[in-house]
Amino acid sequence: MKNGRLTGKIVLITGAGSGIGKSTALLFAREGAEVIVNDVNETSGNETVGEIVEAGGAAAFAHADLTNAEMVEKMVERLMDNYGRIDVLFNNAGVSNVGALHEVELEQWDRIMNVNVKGVFLPSKYVLPGMMARKSGNIINMSSCIAEIGLARRAAYSATKGAVLALTKAMQVDYAQYGIRVNALLPGTIMTPFVEDYLRTSYDDPEAAIASLKTRQLSGDIGRPEDVAQAALFLASDESKFMMGSPLYIDGGVVFGKNA
Known part of the structure; x- marks a missing residue:
C-alpha cells in the first residue's frame, strides 16, 4: 500500500510464523511496511512470507533462536547490512505453560524465562544501537494483562509478562533521549x-x-489475533507518537471490569 500507515517502514516481528505475530505481519505488510518475519520454525516463517508476497507485499524471512545471543546478533547484523535500518521492532515471540508455582519443573521455568524475557532482551539489545545512532525507533513488547491480575496456575507465565512490562518502562526512560518509543501490548485471552x-x-x-x-x-x-494486530499497528504508526512506556490493553474488559 503506497499510502498505508506504515509505508516506508522496515519492521522486524519476532515469532511471526503463527498466531498474533503472523496476523500482525500480514496487516503491517498491507499497510505498506517491509516486513522481516522472524521465527524459530523456518517452515511457518516462510509460509507467512509467502502469503505476504502473494498478496503483493514485501517480506523476508530471518531465522534465529531468540534465546541464542550469537544467532540474534548475527541476524540483526545481516538485516542492517541488507536494509540499513530497522524502524520498528515488535518483540512478539513467546511461549506459555500451565501450573501453580510448586508444579513448575525447573526446565519449564528456565525455558519460559528464556523465551519470554531473554527473547525480548536480545533482539532489543542488538537493534537499539542502530536506532540510537539514527535517533529514531519504535519498539513494541508483548506483555499480557496477566501482568496485572492473578490467574490460577499461570505462575511462570505471569512472572515473565510482569518482567516484560517492567522492562518496557525502564527501556522508555533510558531511550527517550534518542527519539525511541517503547510501549507494551497487554492482551487478554486470544484464540x-x-x-x-x-x-x-x-x-x-x-x-x-x-x-x-x-x-x-x-x-x-x-479475542482474535487480528484484534491484537490492530493494536500493534496503532503503536507502530505515527498515530501513537505521544505514547511512551505505555501499556495498551486488548483484553475484552478483563482487567478493569467484572460482570456482576
Whole structure:
C-alpha cells in the first residue's frame, strides 16, 4: 500500500510464523511496511512470507533462536547490512505453560524465562544501537494483562509478562533521549494456536471451556489475533507518537471490569 500507515517502514516481528505475530505481519505488510518475519520454525516463517508476497507485499524471512545471543546478533547484523535500518521492532515471540508455582519443573521455568524475557532482551539489545545512532525507533513488547491480575496456575507465565512490562518502562526512560518509543501490548485471552491446542488437550469438553473463558471478559467473547494486530499497528504508526512506556490493553474488559 503506497499510502498505508506504515509505508516506508522496515519492521522486524519476532515469532511471526503463527498466531498474533503472523496476523500482525500480514496487516503491517498491507499497510505498506517491509516486513522481516522472524521465527524459530523456518517452515511457518516462510509460509507467512509467502502469503505476504502473494498478496503483493514485501517480506523476508530471518531465522534465529531468540534465546541464542550469537544467532540474534548475527541476524540483526545481516538485516542492517541488507536494509540499513530497522524502524520498528515488535518483540512478539513467546511461549506459555500451565501450573501453580510448586508444579513448575525447573526446565519449564528456565525455558519460559528464556523465551519470554531473554527473547525480548536480545533482539532489543542488538537493534537499539542502530536506532540510537539514527535517533529514531519504535519498539513494541508483548506483555499480557496477566501482568496485572492473578490467574490460577499461570505462575511462570505471569512472572515473565510482569518482567516484560517492567522492562518496557525502564527501556522508555533510558531511550527517550534518542527519539525511541517503547510501549507494551497487554492482551487478554486470544484464540491463538496455543490456546486452541491447550483447550483441546486439557479439557474433555473444549466448547464448555471456551464458554467459561468468555464469562471472565466483559465483552463476552474471546479475542482474535487480528484484534491484537490492530493494536500493534496503532503503536507502530505515527498515530501513537505521544505514547511512551505505555501499556495498551486488548483484553475484552478483563482487567478493569467484572460482570456482576
